Amino acid sequence: MSRATRTKLLLLAVALVTAFLIFVPRQSDEREARLTLERFASMLTPSAGEAPEAHVARLERELPSFLASDVLVTLPSGESLAGREAVIARALALCRGQRPVIALRDLRATRRAKDAVHLRFETVVSDSQVGDLHAALRTGEAELSKSDRGWLLHRLEVGAERRAEPEPRP
DSSP: OOHHHHHHHHHHHHHHHHHHHHHHHHHHHHHHHHHHHHHHHHHTSOOTTOOHHHHHHHHHHHGGGGEEEEEEEEOTTSOEEESHHHHHHHHHHHHHHOOOEEEEEEEEEEEEETTEEEEEEEEEEEOSSSSOSSEEEEEEEEEEEEETTEEEEEEEEEOOOOEEESOOOO
């Protein structure tokens, strides 16, 4: 192989590695942000066989690692919760009296800045134990940012109920 061919192959390899380093981390960052939001939502749903007291204790232990200190959450009622402590207190109150089932659908991520991702989604929230009766379909948006602790939720907004699933019978 000639010296010119080796040089061209080396330049091609450098170009491919550079392209890989530029484009792949963005996709994996968006994927990590989506997974973080999914873990946050699933955390609010008790595990199979988990006692209510154990679920609340798990939330108290794990929720702070998902939330930025200045997190802002807007609930379907229009109520806004500002700060990590307010969001945790509301989540604990919700889970003490109920066993919510929360599922995210059609999760789409868009990069906003180097270390920020915007997510749009639909969520189904159910009060039933099996998660399929009296479910309310809602739209939502979230902003997550990357920190040294991983991806943190900075903003979450969940809209009003769009339709009940299954549709009410006449």
